[in-house]
Amino acid sequence: MVSHEIRKWRKTISVSLSRYMAFKADFFLMLVAPSFVFIAINYNIWRSVYQSRGGASISGFSMDQMLQYQCWSFIVTLLVRSHRTWNLSEHIRYGRLTAFLLYPFEAWKFYASEFIAFQLLQLVTAVLAVSVLQVFNFLPPPDIGAYAIGFGFSLLVSVLWFALDFTLGLAAFWLDEVWIFRVIFGFFAVLFSGAFIPIELFPAGLQSFLTYTPFPFITSVPAHLFMGTSSVSVWSATVTLLGWIGSLILCAVVVWRRGLRLYNAAGI
Amino acid sequence: MKQSNLPARDPLCYRSGTVKEAVISCQSLAKEYLSARKEPGFLGTLRSFVSPNRVKVSAIQDFNLEVERGEIVGLLGPNGAGKTTLIKMLTGIVPPSHGVARVLGYEPFRRPKDFRRRISLVMGQKTQLWLDIPAYDSFQLLQRYYEVPEDEFKKRVHALGEVLGVRHLFHTHIRRLSLGERMKMELMACLLHNPDLCFLDEPTIGLDVVAQKQIRDFFKAYQRDHKTTIILTSHYMADIEALCPRIVLVLGGRKRFDGSIGEFEGVLGREKFVTLSFAEPVDRSHPIWTGLNPQWDEGGTSVELQIEEGALRERSIAILSNFPVVDYSTEKLPIERVLKTLLANPHLLPG
Numbered sequence: 001m002v003s004h005e006i007r008k009w010r011k012t013i014s015v016s017l018s019r020y021m022a023f024k025a026d027f028f029l030m031l032v033a034p035s036f037v038f039i040a041i042n043y044n045i046w047r048s049v050y051q052s053r054g055g056a057s058i059s060g061f062s063m064d065q066m067l068q069y070q071c072w073s074f075i076v077t078l079l080v081r082s083h084r085t086w087n088l089s090e091h092i093r094y095g096r097l098t099a100f101l102l103y104p105f106e107a108w109k110f111y112a113s114e115f116i117a118f119q120l121l122q123l124v125t126a127v128l129a130v131s132v133l134q135v136f137n138f139l140p141p142p143d144i145g146a147y148a149i150g151f152g153f154s155l156l157v158s159v160l161w162f163a164l165d166f167t168l169g170l171a172a173f174w175l176d177e178v179w180i181f182r183v184i185f186g187f188f189a190v191l192f193s194g195a196f197i198p199i200e201l202f203p204a205g206l207q208s209f210l211t212y213t214p215f216p217f218i219t220s221v222p223a224h225l226f227m228g229t230s231s232v233s234v235w236s237a238t239v240t241l242l243g244w245i246g247s248l249i250l251c252a253v254v255v256w257r258r259g260l261r262l263y264n265a266a267g268i
Numbered sequence: 269m270k271q272s273n274l275p276a277r278d279p280l281c282y283r284s285g286t287v288k289e290a291v292i293s294c295q296s297l298a299k300e301y302l303s304a305r306k307e308p309g310f311l312g313t314l315r316s317f318v319s320p321n322r323v324k325v326s327a328i329q330d331f332n333l334e335v336e337r338g339e340i341v342g343l344l345g346p347n348g349a350g351k352t353t354l355i356k357m358l359t360g361i362v363p364p365s366h367g368v369a370r371v372l373g374y375e376p377f378r379r380p381k382d383f384r385r386r387i388s389l390v391m392g393q394k395t396q397l398w399l400d401i402p403a404y405d406s407f408q409l410l411q412r413y414y415e416v417p418e419d420e421f422k423k424r425v426h427a428l429g430e431v432l433g434v435r436h437l438f439h440t441h442i443r444r445l446s447l448g449e450r451m452k453m454e455l456m457a458c459l460l461h462n463p464d465l466c467f468l469d470e471p472t473i474g475l476d477v478v479a480q481k482q483i484r485d486f487f488k489a490y491q492r493d494h495k496t497t498i499i500l501t502s503h504y505m506a507d508i509e510a511l512c513p514r515i516v517l518v519l520g521g522r523k524r525f526d527g528s529i530g531e532f533e534g535v536l537g538r539e540k541f542v543t544l545s546f547a548e549p550v551d552r553s554h555p556i557w558t559g560l561n562p563q564w565d566e567g568g569t570s571v572e573l574q575i576e577e578g579a580l581r582e583r584s585i586a587i588l589s590n591f592p593v594v595d596y597s598t599e600k601l602p603i604e605r606v607l608k609t610l611l612a613n614p615h616l617l618p619g
Contacts, residue, residue: 011408099394263361
């Protein structure tokens with residue numbers, strides 16, 4: 001029974017990989033280009049900011065630390081975030097979900113497998129990116145312990161991201177257009193996770209508020225774990241993260257069950 | 269929705285052995301949903317934005333149905349009659365609003381894994397295959413999902429591919445296949461796990477006549493060999509005539525006819541459909557045509573008549589003696605015509 005289940009996951013992941021890689025140009029544009037454009041913009045903006053201030057530190061971040069933070073933010077983004085579950089909303093809206101409701105492999109497992117497949121590709125890209133950044137001295141010499149913790153924690157955060165993204169996608173059971181919610185969520189995720197501006201630069205009140213949300217886990221916490229500058233211990237961060245993951249999975253289950261009652265399998 | 273208190277699988281509803289098995293059993297099944305109504309124009313949009321007008325629509329009402337193992341049942345009805353909604357409920361895609369449905373002994377909307385393993389649905393207007401990969405990759409994925417042993421899978425996929433004539437296309441991306449080829453792959457995908465119950469929702473839609481016939485012939489042979497229970501909806505009467513000994517007519521969400529195809533053909537009375545051609549135009553106002561529902565061609569040299577079976581000989585002799593007939597043919601009232609007449613005049617249906 002267990003081996004059947006593993007084989008289903010493995011095959012779905014392998015088919016998803018084949019689909020992503022079916023078109024080379026599309027594959028490159030989807031996987032590599034957006035991340036590299038993002039880091040190029042971030043890196044250059046922050047360098048200009050520091051140069052205009054004569055290299056003075058900002059909220060305890062020296063220019064080198066800030067540029068390193070931006071590099072790690074880019075790596076964490078690759079490891080944690082993807083938008084592969086965006087197609088869930090489309091599937092609900094246009095009735096493609098029907099096929100997944102009929103297979104003896106739960107629909108969420110299919111979307112999770114697709115997500116894992118994409119994250120595997122992003123993991124390879126992230127490892128290559130770290131190597132390139134090391135070679136060109138954008139990052140200090142590797143600290144294996146911090147890297148192991150950073151990679152492990154980031155992969156756990158990707159589960160949180162999947163649960164968040166999946167739950168948002170389920171809004172399509174109620175709404176015809178879900179993309180605006182996703183755009184708003186994406187904006188807040190970038191802003192409040194510290195992907196562009198480190199959370200330490202936010203006003204104290206906002207910083208304190210964000211500790212009660214899952215946003216810092218999306219970039220700030222794993223980036224600091226990679227840098228070895230985290231203010232929270234890895235164990236307490238992991239426990240809190242697991243709490244968030246559990247809550248979001250519970251939320252997704254409830255939303256899924258309610259939403260399914262409204263599904264009308266449009267188009268057939 | 270009323271939830272039945274029965275367990276997910278009721279062994280009493282599905283008996284093995286030689287006793288007749290109820291593969292599908294519905295009692296008072298109904299499906300209602302809310303539909304938004306909007307008046308035309310900008311004002312209508314504004315009004316609908318402020319206060320949406322939602323009305324309750326009954327897609328299926330008080331529907332009872334029993335289908336036994338190995339039956340092929342044709343679901344007939346115009347667009348919007350409720351056929352597809354019925355299939356959605358029977359496959360567990362949507363929950364019924366009222367009533368009880370048992371399919372293979374299971375309550376469909378609970379969708380237990382064993383239930384899903386034993387059914388399949390072919391949607392003529394939707395693909396379940398992945399467009400960006402070759403069909404064989406999709407088949408392998410389905411093999412894993414349905415836990416089909418490797419040897420059995422290989423045997424089945426090659427046998428089905430051979431019969432449908434698509435083996436040479438297994439490694440071509442689905443998006444590069446023609447509609448007919450894609451539909452054959454869809455059929456393969458739905459039969460790979462050898463389902464006990466197969467729902468075919470317009471499987472020949474959009475196909476050319478040759479491909480339609482191939483698919484009909486394939487299903488005829490497949491059902492003969494495997495005794496699979498099949499529920500077919502199609503707007504092509506040729507599909508229904510070729511495959512379905514039993515017809516269920518759905519109109520306005522209600523079951524209006526359930527019987528053999530022979531009984532369906534006889535709903536309008538036992539009439540023969542007679543076509544006559546004449547050497548020259550004939551008198552259309554002659555009293556001989558009265559009550560025969562004549563359908564003349566433009567030149568008045570050809571006519572189609574509906575004649576009661578019992579009066580066929582007498583009326584034919586009369587026509588042949590009075591007019592210069594050069595060609596004469598007779599057939600049963602085509603099912604397509606029966607359906608058209610019934611859709612236009614539902615009051616003619618019994619009950």
